[in-house]
Amino acid sequence: MSRTSSRKGRREQGGEDLPEISGIVRRGSQILRTIERIENFTKNELKGLVEFLGDVQGHTILSFLDERHYGAGLFFLQNVLSKHVNEAVKAKDEDKKVILIPFNFPPELIHAFENAVPLTTEMMSTIGALALQGEGEPYWDYAVSLGIPDYVCSANTTALSSMLMALKGLELAPDAMISACPGSCDANSKIHEFVAEYLSVPEFMVDKTGEGASDYQLYRRLFLKMVEELENFVGEKIDEDRLIKVVENGNKCTELFWELHELKKFSPCPVPNMFTLFSCGTRFTMWGRDEAVSMFEKLVEVAEKRRRRGEYPAEKEIARSIWVYTGYYVDLYDTWIWMEDNGITYLTDILNSGGFPQVYEVFDRKDALEAIVKTAWDYGMTRQMSADNMGLKWTEDFIYLAQDLKANCAIYCGHHACKQSQAVFRILRDGMTRKGIPVLKLDGDCWNRRITPVSVLQEMILNFVNDVVVKGRRKRRR
Missing domain, CATH: 3.40.50.11900 (Rossmann fold)
Structure with a gap:
């Protein structure tokens, strides 16, 4: 089931009190494009990089480039995380839809589309916490300043608050959002709903009501209906x-x-x-x-x-x-x-x-x-x-x-x-x-x-x- 925001004027009305800072996706994209150029490095070069970056970012790069990983950490940054983020950034220029998804939704469904790419909320919050100056705190603080209670989940609120920077052109704006958490994580589902309304983008929802056979059949019908709605929104039927x-x-x-x-x-x-x-x-x-x-x-x-x-x-x-x-x-x-x-x-x-x-x-x-x-x-x-x-x-x-x-x-x-x-x-x-x-x-x-x-x-x-x-x-x- 999809829901489109009724706050049609929010994009035009909002944004005056937004902090003057680029969003996590924009900032993370720049960092990851730089990491893509890293090849072989010596211990002294790594030490110099860590000293240049400071404690927070330095610790992050040390943890990924630790020698016990035999290059697996750098491979993850270059071939998984960077591609995930930068494909979403490039999608806007390629006239593709960016679909914001939560951690508990299979990204492979969105990858099956030719004209849509997924972007995962919690992964963006994690980039904020690990890779950015100030970590994810400026985005969290802004969310709280809007009246969002401070007991909601930082795993999604950090990134979703960053999405509001799109109102000033400082962040990538998703074209649609998927909510797969109703019934399992209320904080996640409600903050996604709030940001979808704030940005006036459609939200596609699927709800799990229990674990019995009848619950599965209902879930299956809702999921397949959501697939049809996504196909209509993206403008293509997923190729078999x-x-x-x-x-x-x-x-x-x-x-x-x-x-x-x-x-x-x-x-x-x-x-x-x-x-x-x-x-x-x-x-x-x-x-x-x-x-x-x-x-x-x-x-x-x-x-x-x-x-x-x-x-x-x-x-x-x-x-x-x-x-x-x-x-x-x-x-x-x-x-x-x-x-x-x-x-x-x-x-x-x-x-x-x-x-x-x-x-x-x-x-x-x-x-x-x-x-x-x-x-x-x-x-x-x-x-x-x-x-x-x-x-x-x-x-x-x-x-x-x-x-x-x-x-x-x-x-x-x-x-x-x-x-x-x-x-x-x-x-x-x-x-x-x-x-x-x-x-x-x-x-x-x-x-x-x-x-x-x-x-x-x-x-x-x-x-x-x-x-x-x-x-x-x-x-x-x-």
Whole structure:
């Protein structure tokens, strides 16, 4: 179902109080085009670049270009993230539609169009938090100044507030938006709706009402209706060959995803912590494209090489952690890389593994669309939050993942905006504890460092690992 804003004059009336700053997409595009020119570099050159960039951007570039990744981080920036952002920027000149999508909508559907490109909200917020001077804070602060409550989610509000810069020509304006979160993330769905109205662009919505067979049939009808509406909006019927191609590429990525998952079962884990971020970042942006297949081939190749060589950065792996919700994206170097340096493996999280991707047989357009519908229905977080009992489904899925990956502890980020996960965390913690998996509850904002300093997160994680995970293991051995 689509909805078009009734605020027809908003573009002309608004914008007077907007901050004089370019949007995340515009600024991120410039940075990523520069990164595309990076080839081989020495340690001294990298050190000089980090000193020039400063602490925030310097830590980000260090985390992506860490030598343990054997070039996978640079490959992700150049062939996945840069293409995702800059194809959207170029789309305006090529008379293509830019469709803004949330994290839980399959980008492969939009990639199947010849005259439309996807742009993923949460990936733009993450660029803001990691790569820009001032991080995403100016955009968040502007959203709050409009009267948006400060307990909404920074994962989407940061980027969507940036989109309002389009009123002054300082940001790329989407041609349409898709909302796939009603029923699973109210904050996400409402902020998308607000910005769609503010910018007077159509919004296409699909709602998941439950997890039963009748719920699926309703969801399927709504999804296919949305596809028809998108085709009318873009002005083309999706070509059958292109549709089959994106699903087949998704199948290849899925097979490689599970190869990487199997490699994570080795201890010490040969898969670098950052590979979880590269994996879900690719899923949210370029899934269905040849670039996504190449990215996963690179991840598996590097992980297998590290396994053969027995490479692990710390003296030993002392904790195998599974993050039951999201990670923190305010300082990758002092969280993801820091954990690995201290013998703490980040196995996976809900964004990466929560959807349990599947391989689908496709022979025609109908098969391909059915595969995409099933994928969206079972997407990470949508699968758990739209279940008949969110707490039990979340617990069931993560007990399975923890046991399958041989995790000896779990960490909940405690993202303050997600009232739904906060409300049922006790169910998850009790369920995992009964299975012998201790759970640490952090508190903070995963895209805004002002809420909880990274140093506090480090202290809490280290205390938990040393006082609960390590001591608990020693007691069991006696």
